[in-house]
Amino acid sequence: MNEAEKITAEMFLPEMVQRYPATRAVLDLYGLHGCGGPQGPREQLGWFARLHDVPIEKLLRELNESASQAPSDVPEFAPSIGDTIYRPFFLAGIATVLTLGCMWGAINLLTIGLKQSFTAVNYSWVLAHAHAMVFGFVGFFIMGFAYQAFPRFKHTSLWRPKLAFTALPLMIAGILLQTVAHLLSPSSLQLEIAAATIQTISVIIFASTIVMTARQAKKPEVYDRFVYAALGWFLLAAVGNPVVFKLFELAGSREQLLFNLATFNIPYRDVQLLGIAVVMILGVSLRLLPHAYGLREPSRAWQGFLFWGVNGSILAGVVLFIAGMSSGNHWLLIVQWLTTFVLLAVAIGTPRQYRLFGPVPENERDRGLKFIRAAYVWFIIATAMLVFTPIYNFAIYMPITGSHVPFSHAFFGAYRHALTVGFIMMMIVGVSSKVVPTLSGVDVRRANSLWPTFLLLNLGNLTRVSSQIATDFFPSAYSVMGFSGFIEVVGLTLWGYELFANMRAGKKLERETSVHEQNGNGRFRITPQTKVADVLTHYPQLLQVFLRHGFGPVANPVLRKTMARVVTIEQACRREGVDLTELLAELQNVEISDQPANSEPVVPITRIATIQ
Ligand code: HEM
Incomplete structure (x- = not known):
């Protein structure tokens, strides 16, 4: 046995690559490709094998074989655009949160709180905030994560990375133009059409990149259909965007606006929030939770129920709701209500399938896990609220407030933010807090724990959801609700700063390596970019x-x-x-x-x- 055969599953990637530079080529073959800098993330080989779905025995055998390669055979570390493509997308997502997204949402909420009315804030502002959050915040994180992780999970490289990247400037331009269109409405339909077209092109580029990457990989996996379904919902939302703009911003009369909102708001938001975000999160969870945290894999039957149940309820819910509201047929709305039970079953059953709240070995735990666990708790709360909505409206809201309309804006808004901030945002914060340090070569277990973010986000959301419902009965609850947005914004600012710092550390590492680019002899290579x-x-x-x-x-x-x-x-x-x-x-x-x-x-x- 030679010395090289000492590579074991417990060995950390950087130590191995440092000692045996030739082994990096094997890791690249299974999707490392520049993740975590030139020597890979500070993770053990066993973890890498599980995350990248490679049998550990095979990986160790190949690593040991390559370790004995002559130093001159070692390929140079040459990071390409696809290696850190997630970075500008995540930065754009953080920037969105702190400007048009949560910050604007918090300002709107404060206005509502101070004026004690949900109609006190310009509705165009609410629409602009919502759009920036869905296409911007959710969109950027989904795109960045998919571009980075999808090819690596499939042991291939991203299809046309330069083209893939163009989805970012297009989406940024589209969202900014659409924000202006909202602010200038009702005289801005043409601007909106231009904005929506640019965003649709961005989504098409994103979707085709992912589909083509999967085709070249020829490695089908169970979560693929979730990704494709989410891409389909994203395209539908992008195409429907200008139609919804016209319905909500350019309705001819107040009656028409109320009808449009009552009929199309819920289905459109379901396509966006459940279709794009929830379906993608469920797919990512399937791939990430068992592989990154060693959690139990859901059964085949549950995976099937998860896919067909969620997508089926979104589709049926959208069609039945629009048909029921526009025809006045209440039976259709009752059947639509039944679809919400499927979502509740998914929310309760999925974390059980993973044994998400069971013990996780010390060395598998990191700062992201608490966010992911909290996200699934919020998923249960949100879907339980969704199921409870008609009961609340008819049995509590109408009798107590004397309203003749069986719809509490406060309760539905509270449900929506239990889902958006509680589940969607919490999950994005959790997953990004895990992957960004890993991809940047920062040891995630030594990184900032992000407890303040965790506490502020949960406290803010709990305050928001409970006080928003309380506004139906106690006007004093408005002032509590009004300030809750800023609690969340502070938590998110800390998170954004931490991710930014992680990415900067990664960039520094790369710069140092591109400066000290080494080949197997440890020799320095001079390139046009060398200082x-x-x-x-x-x-x-x-x-x-x-x-x-x-x-x-x-x-x-x-x-x-x-x-x-x-x-x-x-x-x-x-x-x-x-x-x-x-x-x-x-x-x-x-x-x-x-x-x-x-x-x-x-x-x-x-x-x-x-x-x-
Ligand atoms: C700090 C976090 C946030 C704050 C303070 C905030 C604030 C608000 C406010 C004040 C409204 C209007 C009031 C209402 O209808 O209840 C609203 C609506 C909305 N927000 Fe947020 N929001 C936040 C996060 C998010 C996130 C993360 C998403 C999506 C992922 C999101 C999506 C929406 C949507 C879809 C609407 C409804 C727009 C409509 O009426 O069609 N928000 N938000």
């Missing part, structure tokens, strides 16, 4: 080459320590009008002696004098 100072630190003798090409400032030790640290070879060439290819060739071809890395380059005194 001038790094070249000189590694190969002080190359100073002469720079000077020959007219880079005067590098002769000055102070400028070498300052300016040269931030200027890349490419930038320096542009600045000095030097041919990049020629310089690179010369730098790379110079016979490099093994000079100590830290030695100061020696500049002839006369040369310094002439340059300065």
